[in-house]
Amino acid sequence: MPFDNKSILFMAFFLVSLVLVIVPLEVNVGFAIRFVLILIALLLDIAAFSTRYYTYFMMKLFKMKGRTVVLNSDDPFILAPSGNAIISRDGSVVYASAFVKIPVYRSATEMTNEEKVEFSSLFGRIASISKTPVKISSQLYVINKDEYINKITMKLNQAEEKYTASENDKTTPRNMAERIRGEVTMWRNLLDNVNRSQSKALLAYAMVTGSGGTEEEAVNIAVQDAEEIASGISAILGISTDLVSGTELLTLIEPDYMIPTATISERIRQKTMEEGM
Amino acid sequence: MVDQEEMMYLATTILVAFLVLINANASIFGPFVIPVVIFALLAIVAILMINYADFIAFPLFTTIFGISVIPGKGYIIPKNETAIIKYTNGLYYATGYITANLYKYVFTAQNQGANEETEIATATDRWERAIMSINFPFKFNVISTALDIQAYRDEVESRRGLLEFQLAREMNSSNPSTMTINELQRKINITQMRIERLGNGEKPINTLMYVETTAVGISEKETLDLLSNQIAQLQTVMNVFDLSMSRISGRELQMLYKMNYSLPSGKDFDSMFQKQK
Numbered sequence: 001m002p003f004d005n006k007s008i009l010f011m012a013f014f015l016v017s018l019v020l021v022i023v024p025l026e027v028n029v030g031f032a033i034r035f036v037l038i039l040i041a042l043l044l045d046i047a048a049f050s051t052r053y054y055t056y057f058m059m060k061l062f063k064m065k066g067r068t069v070v071l072n073s074d075d076p077f078i079l080a081p082s083g084n085a086i087i088s089r090d091g092s093v094v095y096a097s098a099f100v101k102i103p104v105y106r107s108a109t110e111m112t113n114e115e116k117v118e119f120s121s122l123f124g125r126i127a128s129i130s131k132t133p134v135k136i137s138s139q140l141y142v143i144n145k146d147e148y149i150n151k152i153t154m155k156l157n158q159a160e161e162k163y164t165a166s167e168n169d170k171t172t173p174r175n176m177a178e179r180i181r182g183e184v185t186m187w188r189n190l191l192d193n194v195n196r197s198q199s200k201a202l203l204a205y206a207m208v209t210g211s212g213g214t215e216e217e218a219v220n221i222a223v224q225d226a227e228e229i230a231s232g233i234s235a236i237l238g239i240s241t242d243l244v245s246g247t248e249l250l251t252l253i254e255p256d257y258m259i260p261t262a263t264i265s266e267r268i269r270q271k272t273m274e275e276g277m
Numbered sequence: 278m279v280d281q282e283e284m285m286y287l288a289t290t291i292l293v294a295f296l297v298l299i300n301a302n303a304s305i306f307g308p309f310v311i312p313v314v315i316f317a318l319l320a321i322v323a324i325l326m327i328n329y330a331d332f333i334a335f336p337l338f339t340t341i342f343g344i345s346v347i348p349g350k351g352y353i354i355p356k357n358e359t360a361i362i363k364y365t366n367g368l369y370y371a372t373g374y375i376t377a378n379l380y381k382y383v384f385t386a387q388n389q390g391a392n393e394e395t396e397i398a399t400a401t402d403r404w405e406r407a408i409m410s411i412n413f414p415f416k417f418n419v420i421s422t423a424l425d426i427q428a429y430r431d432e433v434e435s436r437r438g439l440l441e442f443q444l445a446r447e448m449n450s451s452n453p454s455t456m457t458i459n460e461l462q463r464k465i466n467i468t469q470m471r472i473e474r475l476g477n478g479e480k481p482i483n484t485l486m487y488v489e490t491t492a493v494g495i496s497e498k499e500t501l502d503l504l505s506n507q508i509a510q511l512q513t514v515m516n517v518f519d520l521s522m523s524r525i526s527g528r529e530l531q532m533l534y535k536m537n538y539s540l541p542s543g544k545d546f547d548s549m550f551q552k553q554k
Contacts, residue, residue, distance in 0.1 A: 014290065032309070042317060068353075109405070133543060
């Protein structure tokens, strides 16, 4: 067995625990001291066993500040310069993950029983497409209306500013003030309607990971594997598949992209107002 | 199944606790003999719990000591270890995971294909109905990796040989048990089905299935409550698929968080899968 952190930590805890059990039995000390030593030995014994699963946690537990154990203080990932993969690190190993979109345009409602069985077996074949691990996910996410909502909010703010200015300016003609007030109402109604119901979409995708000593190497391996999987899926399902990149890629991994901030904030605001009424 | 490493960890650490137990007498520990026996027994229970139910032991430890974990910049796992929280743009995003182990494969192997087609044909309909009734973002993930066909065939054939030997021994015994014979015959049928499937060109794969959902709110408590509601709803909706669904906590939660960004290698994945067998 190589002497890695796990083995060293186990040996240390185990040996100290064993010594603390044997010493009180052999050396003439008071009952209370024996009891305390045995108690410490048993705690260390439990710690020794815990190293089997929790060495990574224990190493960080020793450096804990306050009551928070920091396993990793870096960003969980960075986007590759090419934009079609994400890069993460574990010690000196660099991992890159690439994603393949699997667009499915058919619904079970329009299939015969034979077609449904055939469709399911095709998905079974996709699952065994790669020798390296592949993650196949089906994700229901909130459609991003952030840009649209931000645009409407900007227009509403501009209209409100114009309305306030016209209220203060006594020379503004009455019909002009009415028109500005109508504009404010229009934008407000539009904003309220945009998020009255949450729009969602379903997306299926496959994810593969490549590892290497450098970012370039890991990204190249991941993208190559992803392209192989993409062509395999295309051949099996008869659809055209693409590697996911940019913001769409973030929708698959970041919760604040899966549920866009402005879209959900507006929904929360409306819900709060409805509950308050 | 207990592997060699597990056996070594269990044997050595439980041995220390046993050493305490066999030496626990009034001449050594005086009035502390009963507490020593109790603590030694508790140590054995703790070791077994860490080994077989660390999803209970680890959250218990972090809850008692009030320890939160930071798995990556911007994310925090609260002390009860059931969710990962990201706080961004004034909103809390809490993500939780549920196991989704599918037992259908074993059932179909037992039934020798009975009703298999109907089950598969209706699965797509049930999936679409489930999606339509879910009103919040979620992901259904399947991580799979193809196994070495020859190695898998050898393993299954040797398992069948062992089962056949056990069956012959049971049948030739002086007092054969019908229940044991039936159980062994059932296991032989399953392994035989697997061998036949391999002969039909089916590739063996390891799979890990889980469901992930994210809740969003303006306070941490509200978001965690929402997440628990979403998880309960998913458990109800996904019940139609004969899935074994339980909420993931502790070490496995941290592992799945890492799998958002990079998948383990085939070898690591196989060892993870071995634990589930």
